[in-house]
Amino acid sequence: DTGVSQNPRHKITKRGQNVTFRCDPISEHNRLYWYRQTLGQGPEFLTYFQNEAQLEKSRLLSDRFSAERPKGSFSTLEIQRTEQGDSAMYLCASSLARELFFGEGSRLTVL
């Protein structure tokens, strides 16, 4: 399978813990995006990378959130000191041109 891969698919954690999600994009894609989706809402943009450079961050991305793409390939999204409001589906997408290809998502539940 050469699509966008996200791990883990599901994560249940207690409030205050740190969590990390990983995204492996389609190999030749130079752009990588993170979105957050809550129940009943469309995906909301968090941040994007072109190669290893993080070029834009949404106001939604508080200082508890950090994303990296160290070698321009896979990316990680870390959430520190999780809060119940962080419970959501975190979607990763990659792109070479106009179209975004999405992974299956990582669902976070904060208890």
Place this chain on the structure above:
Amino acid sequence: AQSVTQLGSHVSVSEGALVLLRCNYSSSVPPYLFWYVQYPNQGLQLLLKYTTGATLVKGINGFEAEFKKSETSFHLTKPSAHMSDAAEYFCAVGGEYGNKLVFGAGTILRVKS
């Protein structure tokens, strides 16, 4: 800034009936427009896209959409609904630097037998 409005959070049609899902957008630059479909607990799958050229675009599974600049619309249609079309549909606009997409709130399509 860009935005998308999807009219109707839920649409219900009978199997075999016309499907019409409405999308209006706002964009200060020439828009690229997309429809994605999402099944429960899955990611988003591209149905169709408009970037440039022909304003009537055809996608997978018999869906099509027409870009109408004067109406700032990109409505999704399918002549005959199938039970397997039941899902949530998202309209999205892009085209600004970086090409991040801005999504609407989604429309859940229910298909009745």
